[in-house]
Structures are given as structure tokens and as C-alpha cells.
Amino acid sequence: xxxxxxxxxxxxxxxxxxxxxxxxxxxxxxxxxxxxxxxxxxxxxxxxxxxxxxxxxxxxxxxxxxxxxxxxxxxxxxxxxxxxxxxxxxxxxxxxxxxxxxxxxxxxxxxxxxxxxxxxxxxxxxxxxxxxxxxxxxxxxxxxxxxxxxxxxxxxxxxxxxxxxxxxxxxxxxxxxxxxxxxxxxxxxxxxxxxxxxxxxxxxxxxxxxxxxxxxxxxxxxxxxxxxxxxxxxxxxxxxxxxxxxxxxxxxxxxxxxxxxxxxxxxxxxxxxxxxxxxxxxxxxxxxxxxxxxxxxxxxxxxxxxxxxxxxxxxxxxxxxxxxxxxxxxxxxxxxxxxxxxxxxxxxxxxxxxxxxxx
Ligand code: 3HC
Numbered sequence: 001x002x003x004x005x006x007x008x009x010x011x012x013x014x015x016x017x018x019x020x021x022x023x024x025x026x027x028x029x030x031x032x033x034x035x036x037x038x039x040x041x042x043x044x045x046x047x048x049x050x051x052x053x054x055x056x057x058x059x060x061x062x063x064x065x066x067x068x069x070x071x072x073x074x075x076x077x078x079x080x081x082x083x084x085x086x087x088x089x090x091x092x093x094x095x096x097x098x099x100x101x102x103x104x105x106x107x108x109x110x111x112x113x114x115x116x117x118x119x120x121x122x123x124x125x126x127x128x129x130x131x132x133x134x135x136x137x138x139x140x141x142x143x144x145x146x147x148x149x150x151x152x153x154x155x156x157x158x159x160x161x162x163x164x165x166x167x168x169x170x171x172x173x174x175x176x177x178x179x180x181x182x183x184x185x186x187x188x189x190x191x192x193x194x195x196x197x198x199x200x201x202x203x204x205x206x207x208x209x210x211x212x213x214x215x216x217x218x219x220x221x222x223x224x225x226x227x228x229x230x231x232x233x234x235x236x237x238x239x240x241x242x243x244x245x246x247x248x249x250x251x252x253x254x255x256x257x258x259x260x261x262x263x264x265x266x267x268x269x270x271x272x273x274x275x276x277x278x279x280x281x282x283x284x285x286x287x288x289x290x291x292x293x294x295x296x297x298x299x300x301x302x303x304x305x306x307x308x309x310x311x312x313x314x315x316x317x318x319x320x321x322x323x324x325x326x327x328x329x330x331x332x333x334x335x336x337x338x339x340x341x342x343x344x345x346x347x348x349x350x351x352x353x354x355x356x357x358x359x
Pocket of ligand 1: 106107129130131132133134135136177178181211212217220221225323324325
């Protein structure tokens with residue numbers, strides 16, 4: 001993720017970018033990735049040889065945090081653990097100026113808590129990207145309790161310079177995209193835990209319009225990140241977010257994908273996954289999986305709007321469409337839930353007035 005961010009920043013802002021990591025080998029790998037991607041862009045004739053050389057010269061790596069002394073902006077994308085992230089920011093504060101923005105690409109952790117023990121918590125802001133970073137236009141910008149206006153304004157200006165579309169989100173677990181994705185993925189994985197065949201569960205929600213099936217997306221996000229986000233959500237909202245024993249088994253066994261693909265492109269469940277994923281004997285039908293996932297979306301969106309996670313229902317659609325290409329031809333998930341009667345059945349009301357974003 002950090003390498004993808006480095007590529008974006010250098011390409012769009014054309015400023016010096018320094019990568020750091022826990023050892024030189026990882027740093028070299030990161031810088032090597034950025035250089036190779038720039039070479040690919042040159043190969044596609046999207047960059048001239050001179051421009052490619054200039055960009056490559058702007059990207060360097062350093063094991064020593066003193067290299068960040070004169071930076072204006074630092075973004076961390078380290079392991080999703082409060083202690084690790086807090087330690088990284090505390091170390092950086094020893095070197096950077098009090099005005100340097102400290103941005104975090106955390107998937108779900110509280111910005112307020114991450115900033116709490118710093119000398120200057122007012123310069124910490126959530127700046128959450130979506131994978132693949134080069135393709136997906138969303139940036140969730142998250143304001144912590146102490147984030148000041150200068151930091152927030154700088155974050156929005158930077159997002160614009162990076163050619164991303166930013167949405168302001170309250171500092172609530174999982175923000176928008178990951179909270180809803182985790183809820184939906186949870187319904188699909190729990191259906192498998194209960195005994196639903198993998199293909200039935202994974203294909204059941206295709207009419208919601210996600211460009212990738214849930215289990216394919218799981219591989220893109222990474223099972224460890226998905227499990228961690230799920231655990232964070234379950235800590236705050238145990239009544240609605242439940243760990244999946246199958247996902248836990250995948251992570252424990254370092255498995256990254258459920259599906260394997262034959263030479264003809266046909267997909268089958270990796271036999272090792274089929275063995276290690278514990279399944280009960282209460283399978284759901286495809287209709288039941290779709291129904292429970294739709295209901296989960298409606299319930300969660302309603303709670304998010306009550307909590308003030310975003311200003312309006314339309315922001316939810318903006319996040320899902322720009323963060324993961326979610327059913328844009330439906331106008332997003334919210335009009336879909338209204339149109340299918342799910343919103344009213346679950347919450348007693350529509351999210352949008354009749355006629356708004358209808359087909
Ligand atoms: N990295 C960089 N570029 C990529 C890429 C990748 N992994 N995958 C595809 N691309 C580029 C291709 O090079 C191509 O670029 P070009 O037009 O300049 O040549 C362009 O994307 C389109 O490629 P394809 O035609 O092969 O791809 P598709 O049209 O099938 O789209 C997709 C691929 C963009 C990945 C699409 O399937 C998608 O949007 N999937 C949903 C992904 C999603 O939901 N992401 C969010 C995950 S949650 C998250 O990241 C938050 C974190 O906190 C966990």
C-alpha cells in the first residue's frame with residue numbers, strides 16, 4: 001500500500017517522496033516497485049523518458065527517520081495496530097516540524113486515539129485510500145477530535161491535487177466503505193460458516209453490482225486486513241459484526257485466496273480452503289443470502305446516518321461507488337435499498353424521498 005501511495009504522490013504532486021520501513025530490504029523493494037511502475041507508464045507512452053527519469057529521481061528510501069526532518073506531509077500505512085501506529089507517529093514527531101501533517105491510511109482505527117499522546121495531535125488526519133490506489137478515486141478524510149481546520153483544509157487540498165474525490169467522515173470505526181464492506185462480507189462468510197456452498201454464497205449478491213464477488217475482493221483486500229477490520233468492528237458493535245471461523249482459519253494458515261482458476265478461467269474452491277474452513281449443516285439458499293445481506297446494509301446505513309458518520313445518505317453512495325465501483329448504474333446502494341423495499345422493511349422508512357434517484 002505504501003508503495004502505491006508513493007507512486008501516486010510522486011506522479012501527481014511531482015515532489016520528493018521518501019519511503020521508510022523496518023529494514024533496508026523492504027525499503028529497496030518499495031522504491032523498486034515505484035520505479036518499475038514508472039517504467040511501465042513510460043512503456044505505455046503515458047510518460048516521456050525525461051518525465052520518467054525525473055519522477056524516479058524524486059523517489060528515495062531511508063531507514064533513518066531523520067530523513068523526514070524537512071517534510072511537509074507524512075502518511076503512514078503500517079500494520080493495523082494502535083501501538084505500532086502511535087509509535088511511528090511519536091518517532092516522527094522527534095524530527096518533523098510542528099506544522100508537518102501526519103496522515104494515516106488506517107482502515108478502521110480511531111484517529112482521535114492514534115493522536116492522543118502526541119505533542120501536536122491537531123495535525124493528525126485520516127487519509128484513507130482504496131485498493132488499487134491508482135484506479136479508485138475515493139479518499140475518506142477523517143477528522144479526529146483535535147484535528148484543526150488548517151490540517152483538514154490541507155488534507156482536502158492535497159486530495160484534490162492527487163486528483164481524488166474526498167468525502168469528510170466522522171471518526172467512527174471502519175469509516176464508511178470498510179464498515180459496510182465488512183458487514184456485507186460478514187453476511188456472506190457467516191452463510192458459508194453455517195454450511196452454504198462457497199459458490200452459492202459468493203454469487204448470491206451479484207445484483208448489488210459489486211465489480212468483484214465478495215470472496216474475490218477478500219483476496220484483493222487481504223484476509224489478514226479483512227479479519228483485523230472485522231475484529232475492530234466487532235469490538236465496537238458486537239451485536240452486528242461477528243468473527244468468521246472460516247476467515248480466522250484462512251489467516252492462521254496464511255491462505256490468501258478462496259478461489260483457484262483453471263486454464264479455462266473456471267474457478268473452484270482451493271481444496272485446502274475447503275478442508276480448513278469449518279462449515280455447519282444449515283445452508284442458506286442464494287435468495288436467503290441476498291436477503292440477509294440487503295437487510296444488513298439497510299440496518300447499518302441507518303445506524304451510520306443516526307451516528308452522523310456522514311452528512312447525508314448520498315455520501316454513502318459516493319463512498320461505495322468511488323471506493324469500490326459499487327453498483328453505479330443503480331445510483332448506488334441507497335436507491336437500490338429504497339427501490340427493493342428493503343429500507344422500509346428494516347428501518348420503517350426510505351433513505352431518500354420518493355422520486356430521488358429512482359429509475
Ligand atoms: N493496480 C494498479 N492498477 C490496476 C490494478 C492494480 N491492482 N488492477 C487494475 N488496474 C488498472 C489496469 O492497469 C487498467 O488501467 P489502464 O486502463 O490504465 O490500462 C485499469 O485498472 C482497468 O483494469 P482492468 O480492465 O483489468 O480492470 P477492471 O475493469 O476489471 O477493474 C478493478 C479492476 C478496478 C480492480 C475493479 O474490479 C474494482 O474496482 N474492484 C473493486 C475493488 C474494491 O472494492 N476496492 C476497495 C477495497 S477496500 C480497501 O481498499 C480499503 C482498505 O482499507 C482495505
